[in-house]
Amino acid sequence: MTLDTPMSSELPNPLDRDAIRQMRRSYGEAGLHESALHTNPLEQFSRWLAEAALNPVIVEANAMVLSTIEANQNGDIAPASRTVLLKDVDGECFTFYTNYQSAKGRQIRFNPHVALLFPWYAMERQVIVKGSAVKVAQEVTDQYFASRPWGSQIGAWASSQSDELASREVLEARYQEFAERYPEGSSVPTPPHWGGFAVTPRSIEFWQGRYSRLHDRIIFSRDEQSPSGWEIGRLYP
Ligand SMILES: Cc1cc2nc3c(=O)[nH]c(=O)nc-3n(C[C@H](O)[C@H](O)[C@H](O)COP(=O)(O)O)c2cc1C
Numbered sequence: 001m002t003l004d005t006p007m008s009s010e011l012p013n014p015l016d017r018d019a020i021r022q023m024r025r026s027y028g029e030a031g032l033h034e035s036a037l038h039t040n041p042l043e044q045f046s047r048w049l050a051e052a053a054l055n056p057v058i059v060e061a062n063a064m065v066l067s068t069i070e071a072n073q074n075g076d077i078a079p080a081s082r083t084v085l086l087k088d089v090d091g092e093c094f095t096f097y098t099n100y101q102s103a104k105g106r107q108i109r110f111n112p113h114v115a116l117l118f119p120w121y122a123m124e125r126q127v128i129v130k131g132s133a134v135k136v137a138q139e140v141t142d143q144y145f146a147s148r149p150w151g152s153q154i155g156a157w158a159s160s161q162s163d164e165l166a167s168r169e170v171l172e173a174r175y176q177e178f179a180e181r182y183p184e185g186s187s188v189p190t191p192p193h194w195g196g197f198a199v200t201p202r203s204i205e206f207w208q209g210r211y212s213r214l215h216d217r218i219i220f221s222r223d224e225q226s227p228s229g230w231e232i233g234r235l236y237p
Pocket residue numbers: 060063080081082083084085086096097098099102103104105161162
């Protein structure tokens with residue numbers, strides 16, 4: 001099938017619908033018990049991230065689906081999702097970097113509530129973080145930007161992320177322009193439109209697949225009254 005072949009229901013389906021319905025794996029015995037978890041869910045998250053990073057089957061263990069809220073042209077409020085890379089996690093927040101003028105950057109300015117989803121399917125695990133995002137301090141962004149490879153630094157200057165692009169050639173010409181302005185080996189300043197967002201969680205859910213769809217779901221919710229600062233609960237799968 002060539003790319004310009006019109007889609008039609010008559011064309012053979014590469015994976016028939018019955019086959020999709022039949023797709024399921026049975027999940028393992030290894031469970032998740034409240035008593036075995038760290039009292040700070042961000043520390044617990046870091047343990048799981050380390051395990052995912054060591055798992056040879058998982059690519060980009062720090063990739064997460066970031067969901068934001070947008071007000072579309074009709075004035076409707078709607079969700080929007082895309083993948084970004086987690087670049088830092090400490091006892092307080094999750095940090096990623098992006099273009100502040102991108103769609104996601106504008107959406108966070110409109111409404112800072114976000115969700116982060118880490119899909120570690122090969123480990124029968126998922127973590128969902130809900131919280132709110134704020135820009136990180138300029139010196140934090142500068143320090144991270146300086147650590148990036150030169151090509152990525154130039155790419156950040158060249159990309160007007162999420163804006164309509166007339167052609168690939170336009171992007172490559174912009175890249176060339178900035179590559180000449182900041183030659184390899186020189187110190188490339190952080191673009192004013194680029195930086196980090198830190199997400200302070202309100203809740204963090206750990207999901208572990210179990211047999212017969214009796215999965216474990218442990219959720220930590222922010223609770224200022226509790227000594228750990230978190231209340232721990234369990235959800236039906
Ligand atoms: C594995 C992967 C990692 C990505 N990491 C980032 C990232 O860290 N920051 C970023 O701005 N975009 C990243 N992207 C691209 C985004 O998914 C998205 O296309 C881009 O940020 C524009 O999103 P927006 O138009 O919704 O703002 C990544 C994409 C993939 C597939």
